Amino acid sequence: MSSHSDVPGELHQDDEIGREQEYVSVLYDRLDGLREQAARRLAEELRATGGTRQAQSQRDSTVGMYAEQVERYGAVENGLCFGRLDGDDGSRRYIGRIGIFDTSGDYDPLLMDWRAPAARAFYLATAANPQGVRRRRHLRTRERKVTGLNDEVLDIAAASPTAHEELTGEASLLAALNAGRTGRMRDIVETIQAEQDRIIRAELPGVMVVQGGPGTGKTAVALHRAAYLLYTHREQLSTRGVLLVGPNATFLRYISQVLPALAETGVLLRTQADLFPGVSARRTEPAVAAALKGRAVMTEVLANAVRDRQWVPDEPLEIELPQHEILTLEPEVVRQARDRARRSQRPHNLARAIFDIEVVHALAAQVAERIGADPLGGENLLSEADVAEIRRELREDPEVRATLDELWPVLTPQRLLADLYADRERIATAAPMLDDAQRALLHREPGGWTPADVPLLDEAAELLGEDERAAVARQERLRAMEREYAEGVLEIWRGSRSIDVEDEAEGGEILGVTDLIDADRLSERQEDAERLTTAQRAAADRRWAFGHVIVDEAQELSPMAWRLLMRRCPSRSMTIVGDVAQTGALSGTPSWAEALAPYVADRWRLEELTVSYRTPAEIMAVAAEVLTEIDPTLRPPRSVRASGVPPWDRTVAADRLTDELVAAATREAAGLADGRLGVIVPADRVDELGKVVVGALPEAAVGEQPELANRVVLLTTEQAKGLEFDSVLVVEPERIVAESPRGHSDLYVALTRATQRLGILRTL
């Protein structure tokens, strides 16, 4: 066991803080130096013009590099250095968010990146297995000031009987867990626990599933793993990129600051709704419709829908050519052309060329027969070249083209799906395996997409293949992103401007970069997309193959969504985190083995997290009862701490609910120091109760994407997924359960969102 203490004796502690302050100040000076250097180089590169195309292109990638550096050095400002390891051999290593070296001397590390192998002991060393560490010190800083420190001496003899052997840096950990929430997730780099560290640093290849109960740090681990992988496999992953998929936009905003604070900005964060480039799926639909669309049977429905667009008429079609000549296209000819095109196994849009050739051949033969027939009954008088010319003319003839388009239309995924949904007959043809009620769920008028449509669009894109129009659309998306990127670079440059102002003061007139170049010109400087970041290029390209994919709340993914993600990650290098007990989506997964079997059979490894850092023991005990309802064999995670505050549970008359809710919310909000209150309500009462709570507490956030930074947030269980608050009020739990076949899982999620206090309000 380790002994933990604030350094004994106040005077001694002050001295130590003073000494650490000196060191930390040196680190910040170095950070300033690095940032200035990068900003100056960025400005120089932005100002440079001319040269060969190659030189320009080289410069553009240098611009990207310096812009990223400026951003990185700015991002690690808070908590730059947070730890120190003293070795048995007298060595001393400082641990922080990035590595900083002493460039004046022997290039010694002044600060070691937390991800470096030598920093690992900071997270793993224990008194029983000290790994050569004598003392672990956690440094607390506010802005650039050292405000406190906390030592653990890894010495069994000096062990404190109250310390938990399995926790590293217990005092710092508990301080982090008990701190008020802010509405944005914080990184845990200072207090990563051993079981988490193992997962964060696991090897890159293969599919790893991280299963863990509520609050076990799955999201935190997933984000730190992304940062670790980018550091350790920078070369490989900076070209292929890392994708992180989360359950909804509110959640992505909640976690959005973690990676930048770890100096990593290159991870693409997306919800399912935004995984099809060019589509932003914001439409809503009933859960049962989404569930149906998530089922694997939809692959068949879509394949049928595509085949249905390869039409063979019942009657001969007449095609009128310019000189009023009329050609007849027999159904049999179309059928043969269709079969041949299908046999090619090409996607629909690409097989169209084969279909065209067959049909035009048949039509040309008809024309040739008419104009080249030998009146004396001999061989046709036209040469091969004449017939070829006829075919060329026919191919360009608008009537012929219109007929071909009708018989085998080139389709975008959006067109295919919109046409299918809008037409009951098409649905009936494509979905004979569904019953009437299910087919009715698919029927709807055009006008936007739902998140469950996104995997179907992706599936359709595979079946249709990319034609020219899709390629053009992709180019357009890239151009739009180029412009955004250029604006971003200028923004970063502006942010670092103070440094240039100093330059100016030193003499030598320096024109501002924006005087010389604007975002338009910067984005035009290069025609292709080389200068965009990997994440940006990946976002615009449906067929991008990511180097690693991380999925959070992965239990919510439907079989169709898994198909989409697996396409994005052909290397199957994936980290999948979730909790099957929290599955709320009707098409979500109750079993990892089932979800993954179609893609990797049993070639995936399972890691489990067993300690809940969020939920105190008193609250976990209440949630445990609901967990038993989900599956009596499941056990909740062990809480790392007790809050000392028992949850309250009150039943009121239905007509008193709103008054009681307002009273409880007001009371709880008043009791918060600087934390947040979450009010979780049944989905069908969210609008009504939202108005009531906002009426009484105008600071309360409600709506589709409520602002989590507000002190009070009212939301549904679905919205609350992955989030946390200091205090939580769960309203009408029975109703939450009754709202969905997965209602107990929803309630389990709702009950486990609090870090300190829980209140339950029921109605009679």
Ligand SMILES: Nc1ncnc2c1ncn2[C@@H]1O[C@H](COP(=O)(O)OP(=O)(O)OP(=O)(O)O)[C@@H](O)[C@H]1O
């Ligand atoms: N090692 C740690 N040090 C400090 N805080 C931690 C640590 N591990 C987890 N936490 C905190 O515990 C809380 C829960 O973590 P997180 O949201 O990652 O859990 P989760 O397993 O994803 O939960 P859920 O399944 O409920 O979404 C967060 O506030 C996180 O910062």
